[in-house]
Amino acid sequence: MTPTTMTFFERFEADILSGKKTITLRDEAEKHYVPDSVVTVSTFEDGREFCRIKIVSVEPVLFDALTDYHAAQENMTLDELSAVIQDIYPGIQQLYLISYQRVDA
Numbered sequence: 001m002t003p004t005t006m007t008f009f010e011r012f013e014a015d016i017l018s019g020k021k022t023i024t025l026r027d028e029a030e031k032h033y034v035p036d037s038v039v040t041v042s043t044f045e046d047g048r049e050f051c052r053i054k055i056v057s058v059e060p061v062l063f064d065a066l067t068d069y070h071a072a073q074e075n076m077t078l079d080e081l082s083a084v085i086q087d088i089y090p091g092i093q094q095l096y097l098i099s100y101q102r103v104d105a
């Protein structure tokens, strides 16, 4: 089934709304998003909906293969991004790069 919702940590809300953050890296539990589908986005902490996004692409990427370019699309340095991922997904190698565009409500 095509997923229709996605959660983000609240601290990333502003970057998503401003368009500074245009990808997210998830584990295999979230690899089933479908390009061109529209997804309702809410905060992980309290489930507050704050925008909708259109999935652009979903592709596997290894943690060790992350680059400054990925980090830039997260509005972070590579060191910051690596630390964030290690915190959320300790020891993970296989990630899924989900790129998205904000769509109007």
Ligand SMILES: CC(=O)Nc1ccn([C@@H]2O[C@H](CO)[C@@H](O)[C@H]2O)c(=O)n1
Residues within 6 Å of the ligand: 007, 008, 009, 012, 023, 024, 025, 026, 044, 074, 084, 085, 088
């Ligand atoms: C709330 C929830 O269920 N899961 C996640 C998982 C990841 N992320 C963000 O995606 C990027 C790479 O992982 C980083 O910016 C992360 O902080 C997030 O916001 N929420």
